[in-house]
Amino acid sequence: MxxxxxxxxxxxxxxxxxxxxxxxxxxxxxxxxxxxxxxxxxxxxxxxxxxxxxxxxxxxxxxxxxxxxxxxxxxxxxxxxxAAPEIPHSTRLLRALKANGTPVFALSNFGIGTFELACKAYPVLTEFDRSFVSGYMQVIKPDAEIYARVEADCGHQPANLLFADDRPENIKAAAVRGWQTHLFTSPLDWAERLVSEALLTKEQAT
Incomplete structure (x- = not known):
């Protein structure tokens, strides 16, 4: 898909x-x-x-x-x-996806107060097309409910979503629901995945 x-x-x-x-x-x-x-x-x-x-x-x-x-x-x-520092290459990848017209969403276990503080410190966190933050949703990954609520609200089918997370249990829970997934180990690996999926060119992914 x-x-x-x-x-x-x-x-x-x-x-x-x-x-x-x-x-x-x-x-x-x-x-x-x-x-x-x-x-x-x-x-x-x-x-x-x-x-x-x-x-x-x-x-x-x-x-x-x-x-x-x-x-x-x-x-x-x-x-x-x-909660520091920012990972600059990942920020560039997010912005490159947006520049190409690809919707980008956040799905994160984050408290309400901590997320509001982080958004002030890291402007990239305000640039998502939609943010799904556990503190506001009152459910955390890898609970199936949080993925179901993303599916219901984001306007895309599970198979059309590519999800990057650094925790295997969160990736597994998404994959069970039919999401495409990437276990994040470094921004370089993530960049290669985005290029392999033709979402970015090599130049855009640097």
Whole structure:
């Protein structure tokens, strides 16, 4: 089936997302490993991605772990340092697709507050033809419901969508529904896929 629209994940596709790397720089690898072993920061973040209030989620978790209170609060207070930097080649690919007239959508696990902050820091996140953000939708990948809602709202059949995501479970869930998929490992591989699908020329994909 011909590809009629391209769907981008955001974290580790358009902007880097490595909380462990951030905490390693802030408190050192050993303390970071202890923190992440004792405190379910990623579980808290998934609830933010489901639509829970970002600041309240972080600060309430910090209150439960007073020995790590300052470190946990960094997840809110220094969040932009975790969600960095932008991946410039991916940004160029998105803009090249748009320039060719290919619809581009976002499908991302992202909180409401964090997405609004990220859009201010990274203007490319405001350039999608349509954004499907889990916090607003109150459902996260790889739940089948979020893909079904994209299908219902985007105006394209599953087989006409090409979806890039860095997490295998998210790719698998889309493929089960008939989406065309790409497991994102680098912007170079993604560029090659877009060229192979005749969505961009080699020159446009650089």
């Amino acid at each position: 011909a590809i009629k629209a391209v769907v981008f994940d955001i974290g580790n596709v358009l902007i880097e997302w490595h909380p462990e790397r951030f905490y390693d720089a802030q408190i050192g690898p050993n303390r970071r490993r202890a923190l992440f072993a004792e405190v379910d920061l990623h579980g808290m973040n998934l609830n933010v991605d489901r639509g829970h209030d970002w600041r309240n989620s972080v600060y309430e978790l910090a209150e439960k772990h007073p020995e790590w209170q300052d470190e946990i609060r960094l997840w809110h207070d220094s969040w932009l340092q975790m």
